[in-house]
Amino acid sequence: xxxxxxxxxxxxxxxxxxxxxxxxxxxxxxxxxxxxxxxxxxxxxxxxxxxxxxxxxxxxxxxxxxxxxxxxxxxxxxxxxxxxxxxxxxxxxxxxxxxxxxxxxxxx
Amino acid sequence: xxxxxxxxxxxxxxxxxxxxxxxxxxxxxxxxxxxxxxxxxxxxxxxxxxxxxxxxxxxxxxxxxxxxxxxxxxxxxxxxxxxxxxxxxxxxxxxxxxxxxxxxxxxxxxxxxxxxxxxxxxxxxxxxxxxxxxxxxxxxxxxxx
Numbered sequence: 001x002x003x004x005x006x007x008x009x010x011x012x013x014x015x016x017x018x019x020x021x022x023x024x025x026x027x028x029x030x031x032x033x034x035x036x037x038x039x040x041x042x043x044x045x046x047x048x049x050x051x052x053x054x055x056x057x058x059x060x061x062x063x064x065x066x067x068x069x070x071x072x073x074x075x076x077x078x079x080x081x082x083x084x085x086x087x088x089x090x091x092x093x094x095x096x097x098x099x100x101x102x103x104x105x106x107x108x
Numbered sequence: 109x110x111x112x113x114x115x116x117x118x119x120x121x122x123x124x125x126x127x128x129x130x131x132x133x134x135x136x137x138x139x140x141x142x143x144x145x146x147x148x149x150x151x152x153x154x155x156x157x158x159x160x161x162x163x164x165x166x167x168x169x170x171x172x173x174x175x176x177x178x179x180x181x182x183x184x185x186x187x188x189x190x191x192x193x194x195x196x197x198x199x200x201x202x203x204x205x206x207x208x209x210x211x212x213x214x215x216x217x218x219x220x221x222x223x224x225x226x227x228x229x230x231x232x233x234x235x236x237x238x239x240x241x242x243x244x245x246x247x248x249x250x251x252x253x
Contacts, residue, residue, distance in 0.1 A: 089119055089121060092119070092121040092218055092220070093121055095145060095146055096121060096123050096216075096218075098144070098145035098146075099125070099135055099145040099216075100123075100125060101145075102135055102141065102144050102145045103125055103127045103131060103132070103135060106131060106134070106135065106141070108131070
């Protein structure tokens with residue numbers, strides 16, 4: 001999983017409205033833009049812009065049917081979030097360094 | 109615990125220290141010593157003890173880690189929960205320390221697991237509470253040095 005993709009996922013979900021749309025799709029399955037607009041309580045152009053960002057992050061897929069566009073969630077795209085845990089590695093390695101220096105100061 | 113060893117949502121940091129396990133154990137479990145390399149705390153090595161690590165507050169995070177002691181097995185194993193954020197909306201991990209005598213010292217292994225085994229089946233869905241994860245993301249990143 002490449003970092004640029006992780007950045008897309010993070011950015012896409014940093015916005016509360018987009019997060020809420022994504023969660024709605026995860027809970028309810030496939031939804032039309034109309035249905036999502038009713039749910040999100042913002043204008044349809046705004047919803048469409050949010051969906052574009054989510055699509056770029058591969059968090060949602062869409063298909064056209066007649067005049068309606070249907071969206072569904074792609075939860076697999078959350079995988080980079082798991083990699084994020086690696087960030088904690090830097091925290092612990094730093095603590096290990098500090099532990100080492102404390103042990104050297106301690107009486108045997 | 110062994111099932112978590114293969115859990116991909118866990119983080120492991122290991123190192124051999126040229127000191128005996130008993131000394132490591134003191135550094136991990138004596139509150140004053142712990143404060144010198146981790147964070148200030150009110151830790152006590154008693155199973156069930158709720159305690160906090162605390163550091164300077166940063167924007168979006170009050171600097172508090174809420175913990176509960178889960179395993180005290182001197183001088184080999186120590187485990188506590190690791191929670192950031194308010195109550196049910198927070199992020200929760202398990203931290204497990206394992207000390208093993210090694211040539212010239214002690215092998216120290218820290219494992220931080222993000223998911224309990226029973227939560228793994230929810231990995232591909234939203235049930236785990238990813239929204240909580242994201243809601244607290246800024247706080248947690250701010251908590252990293």
